[in-house]
Amino acid sequence: MNAGSFFYFIKSSFKGMYKNALMTIASVFVLMACMLIIGSVFLASENVMSFMDKLEDQNEIVAFIDDEYGDDSLSREQLCAKIEAINGVSSVEYITKEQAFAEYRDSLGENREYLDGYEGEDNPLRNELRIKIDDITLFENVSASVAAMDEIANIRDSQSIVDMLLSVRRMLNMLGFWILVMLAVVSLFIISNTVKLAMHSRRNEINIMKYVGATNGFIRFPFLLEGIIIGLVSTLIAIGLQWCVYVYALVPAISQLSFLADCIVPFRAAFGSLLLIFGVIGLAVGIFGSALSIRKYLKV
Amino acid sequence: MILFDDVFKNYPNGTNALNGVSFEIQDGEFVFIIGPSGAGKSTMIKLLLREERHSSGKIIVNDFNLNKMKNGKIPMLRRSMGVVFQDFRLIETMTVYENVAFAMRVIGCSNKTIRRRVPYVLGIVGLGHKSKNYPKELSGGEQQRVALARALVNNPKTIIADEPTGNVDPALAREIMELLIEINKMGTTVIVITHDQKLVDEFNKRVIALKGGQIISDTTGGYEYNERG
Numbered sequence: 001m002n003a004g005s006f007f008y009f010i011k012s013s014f015k016g017m018y019k020n021a022l023m024t025i026a027s028v029f030v031l032m033a034c035m036l037i038i039g040s041v042f043l044a045s046e047n048v049m050s051f052m053d054k055l056e057d058q059n060e061i062v063a064f065i066d067d068e069y070g071d072d073s074l075s076r077e078q079l080c081a082k083i084e085a086i087n088g089v090s091s092v093e094y095i096t097k098e099q100a101f102a103e104y105r106d107s108l109g110e111n112r113e114y115l116d117g118y119e120g121e122d123n124p125l126r127n128e129l130r131i132k133i134d135d136i137t138l139f140e141n142v143s144a145s146v147a148a149m150d151e152i153a154n155i156r157d158s159q160s161i162v163d164m165l166l167s168v169r170r171m172l173n174m175l176g177f178w179i180l181v182m183l184a185v186v187s188l189f190i191i192s193n194t195v196k197l198a199m200h201s202r203r204n205e206i207n208i209m210k211y212v213g214a215t216n217g218f219i220r221f222p223f224l225l226e227g228i229i230i231g232l233v234s235t236l237i238a239i240g241l242q243w244c245v246y247v248y249a250l251v252p253a254i255s256q257l258s259f260l261a262d263c264i265v266p267f268r269a270a271f272g273s274l275l276l277i278f279g280v281i282g283l284a285v286g287i288f289g290s291a292l293s294i295r296k297y298l299k300v
Numbered sequence: 301m302i303l304f305d306d307v308f309k310n311y312p313n314g315t316n317a318l319n320g321v322s323f324e325i326q327d328g329e330f331v332f333i334i335g336p337s338g339a340g341k342s343t344m345i346k347l348l349l350r351e352e353r354h355s356s357g358k359i360i361v362n363d364f365n366l367n368k369m370k371n372g373k374i375p376m377l378r379r380s381m382g383v384v385f386q387d388f389r390l391i392e393t394m395t396v397y398e399n400v401a402f403a404m405r406v407i408g409c410s411n412k413t414i415r416r417r418v419p420y421v422l423g424i425v426g427l428g429h430k431s432k433n434y435p436k437e438l439s440g441g442e443q444q445r446v447a448l449a450r451a452l453v454n455n456p457k458t459i460i461a462d463e464p465t466g467n468v469d470p471a472l473a474r475e476i477m478e479l480l481i482e483i484n485k486m487g488t489t490v491i492v493i494t495h496d497q498k499l500v501d502e503f504n505k506r507v508i509a510l511k512g513g514q515i516i517s518d519t520t521g522g523y524e525y526n527e528r529g
Contacts, residue, residue: 004411205391205402211349212454213379214406 005218012222013229016198023194028234030190031285034183035238035278036245041176042277043246046270047254048169050263052136059133063146064126066153071096071127079151083131086145088138093130100125126153137166184285191230191289195223199293206298216298224290231286235278242274243267301327302348302458302489307357309343309513317343319513320357325491327457330484332500333493335510341493344510345462349383350374362457379407382451386463388443390435396422396446397431403450417453425449425479441472448479458489465499473499 017024080092101123105112147155209219302325309318318340346352359366362380390399404414422428425445465473484490509517
């Protein structure tokens with residue numbers, strides 16, 4: 001492509017958009033709205049993920065060891081190794097019933113004297129294992145595997161919170177997907193109509209181009225460029241608006257939930273992914289939207 | 301060289317537009333194709349430009365064998381021809397210069413080539429001084445000359461003029477025909493499609509007469525067809 005052709009393409013694209021300014025603006029708005037909704041769902045999902053990461057860090061299963069099981073150091077090591085081998089387990093800490101008793105008594109503070117008389121032989125607690133999980137989606141598996149072991153009497157976990165968060169995340173992903181599909185179809189339709197109008201107003205030119213021997217690629221390019229420009233402009237405006245929506249609407253809303261307040265994802269951390277998502281949506285919808293309407297006018 | 305060998309064109313609605321047409325036009329010839337409405341003239345242009353495919357027979361246009369040619373080659377075929385339409389088909393929003401330059405631009409010519417070639421071609425058709433005017437500011441004859449300049453600018457082997465004098469008065473018609481003859485003298489094959497018997501009579505050139513999709517005569521000068529059939 002020489003410089004003359006390049007400037008011709010740019011000029012033609014802008015001329016097309018200027019001639020159908022209303023449709024061009026409508027396309028940018030629809031595409032931008034689509035991006036904003038997808039972006040908001042994405043950011044909400046990121047925040048749930050961030051909360052789950054936090055939960056993962058704190059998350060542990062406490063497994064109480066059966067009193068029948070040996071308490072010597074070899075048995076402890078063997079048991080820990082057996083649990084560490086389970087997929088999803090990041091660490092295992094062995095807590096003797098004496099340590100557990102001391103911790104419990106400390107946690108009672110001023111009321112610690114309630115436990116007087118339960119030390120030593122009379123300690124009602126059991127030796128326990130504190131198992132950390134590194135992948136929250138494997139929580140249920142780890143929990144079931146540990147509970148099924150002969151050496152374990154019973155376990156304590158926070159399965160219900162994990163289940164709830166997992167289902168929220170699944171729901172958000174599903175919602176995001178269907179919104180994306182629905183709005184992508186609407187945007188495709190609008191952009192395709194914008195380009196169709198641009199082509200219709202220039203059908204005479206296209207006809208002449210065909211007769212003087214322009215290739216289909218040459219005729220198509222300014223219209224594809226038009227779709228690409230609409231996509232890119234929408235991306236840039238949408239990313240700016242998304243920042244406003246996130247900082248001034250979503251973050252204050254999420255902050256109302258105190259347990260989420262300290263794990264809010266900062267906008268700059270999601271910026272790269274958002275730009276990529278918006279860019280891909282913008283370009284894909286721009287290019288396919290244009291391509292859909294071009295074919296008809298090339299049949300000369 | 302243009303060759304039609306036993307060419308048929310049948311449309312799906314049952315119309316047989318061309319019925320076994322055969323002729324050969326050598327490089328550098330000047331040929332009138334004449335005939336009444338419905339004779340098959342427009343179909344012939346469509347086949348030459350590969351706007352339509354022929355049903356059977358053999359067509360060769362400027363070294364392109366249209367029987368074997370793939371669609372991707374259509375732009376190359378069309379670049380070997382310049383077409384002048386009866387309705388000029390100029391772009392109203394472009395100046396004379398831009399209209400002609402446009403034909404070069406769309407086949408990927410550089411700015412430098414365009415700047416050199418367009419004024420030269422506008423000079424040939426006598427419109428060098430009107431390069432900045434818009435089509436609306438020109439007479440019918442001048443618009444036809446812009447269309448001719450656009451057809452010429454890519455230096456095609458063949459110029460096809462479809463009723464080039466249909467929209468202009470007799471004096472301008474003669475002027476345009478003389479221009480086409482000048483272009484032919486430079487070595488370009490010129491095919492003029494017309495139903496204007498008077499125009500044909502004025503110039504002693506080869507005339508292919510069509511009627512009902514068949515060639516009824518192929519002579520040099522003096523042919524007379526009956527408009528009423």
